[in-house]
Amino acid sequence: MAILQPTLLRADHVAATSRARSLPASLPTTIEVARVMLVIGLVFLHYFSFPNSRTSPFTGFDPDHHPFATFINSFVLLFFFSAVPLLSTIAGWLFFGLAAHPMATILRRMRGRFSSLLMPLVTWNLATIAAGFALYAIAPTSGLLGEFRFDFGEPNAFGVLDAVFGITGLPIAFQFWFVRDLFLSVLLSPLLWLVLRHAPLAGVVVLGASWVMDFDFWIFTRTDVLFFFFLGGLARVRETPLDIPWRTARLLLLAYALLMAARALAPLVVDPSAPPHEDLLDLVTRLARPLGVIACWGLALRLARTQLGGFFARYGGFAFFLHAAHFPIIIFVKYALWRMVPEETDAWMLTHYAASVAVTIAIAAAGAALIFRISPNAYAFLAGGRRFVG
Structure with missing residues (x-):
């Protein structure tokens, strides 16, 4: 995961960047902006359903109950399905920026992970x-205990191991499935490097097919991380141009947003929970993610040239901490704030939605600042080697 790098860009990455004319000058800032932007998107995504809704935003909006609020919730969730692929792509690009002794560098980075x-x-x-x-x-x-998916009444050693490492399902802090799968991808990096060097197109075909078919190789939660980590490495090895003109990025963003809006509105046309429709919608949503990766990268490039982008880049070291800490904070905030909603209208539901995310981020930021002030080393450990302020 790109947000897990212990420094902004390692020295060998910077050196490689300076030699590659195809790279935008604002690349380090763009990476930091993408980290913060996408992790905030994941916090919105992990709000999940409104407390008064029985419809999962994963299936689309609810045409019968609060259609506007549930549409916004579903659209934002679907839009940020591109977060994991883009963060994985950045991670692969950074990891496979190799020096004169690639295998020794890979082994050193594996130890660091x-x-x-x-x-x-x-x-x-x-x-x-x-x-x-x-x-x-x-x-x-x-009822909040159900959010943890853990038997606190009868705990056992395997249950704890399963909750930590996600052996049979998601880890108890479910957002760490991403970190788990990234670590497994890193463990496979020597093999991935050989494929990148000698059979890159075959690697794209095999890993791409496994991703489309949702085949997890028996060890991954999903192959999103592995596939896009490999694509990031391929882009680094091939020195693929990373700059996207803002005009092009705007068109891609519009196309991606329209696709996700149509996907959120799918319940108007089909029953998204019926097996044939469910599988087809899942495939369409999956195939749209590469478009979302390019579009969101283009947006990050644009933001990197703005004041807001500068602010995001300064706090790039907070991105991993926010990713790690936002659950279970958000579930407590979500249900605590719901008690303050005066009436269950679309407007109040969306106000609650935004407030829940904002308060969650504020609590995580306050905790990060406190820990960093007490012990920068403790913060760095919890934040994957990063500083709170860049």
Whole structure:
């Protein structure tokens, strides 16, 4: 995951960047902007359904109950399905920027990912288990316990291991499926490098087919991370131009937004939960993600040249911490704020939606600032090697 790099860009990446005329001058800033922008998008995505809605935003909007609010929720969720692929692509591009001794560099970076990926994964998931046990001790019948997907009444050693590493399903802090799959991709990087060097197109075909067919090679949660990590490496090896003219990016963004809007409106035409329609809609949504990757990268390039982009880039080191901490914070914030909603109208539902995300980010930021002030080293450990402020 790009947000997990322990420095803005490693020295060898910077050197390679300076030699590649196809790279935009604002590349380091663009990467930081993309990290922050996409992780905030993931916080919106992980709001999931409104507390008063029985319709999952994954299936589209609810045409019968609060159609406007549920459309916005579903559209934003579907739009940010591009977040994981783009972050994986950036991670692959950074990882496979190799020096004169590529295999030695790969092995060194693999060792580094134990501290920047695996150890935070273990720590944050154990902290989430502890938070769940605290809630269970205070309110053992709370419906919020279901959000943790863990049996706090009868815990066992395998259950804890499963919750931390996602052996049979998602980790208890479910957002860490991404970190888990990225770490597995890194472990496979020597093999991926050989494929990139000697059979890149075959690699694209095999990994692309597995991604389209949702084949997980028995060890991945999904192959999104592996496939786009490989594509990022391919772009680095081939020195693919990374600059996208803003005019082109705007057209791509519009096309992607219209596709996701149509997908959110699909319940007007078909039953998205019926097996034939469900599979077809899933395939269409999946195939649209590469378009979203390019469009969102183009947006990040544009933002990198603005004041807002400068602000995002300064706090790029907060992106991993926010990714790690936003669950379970958001579930507590979501249901606490719902009690303050005066009436269940579309306007109040969307106000609650935005406020839940904003308060979640604020709490995570306050916690990050406090930890960083007390111990920058502790913050760096929790944030995959990053500083709070760049």
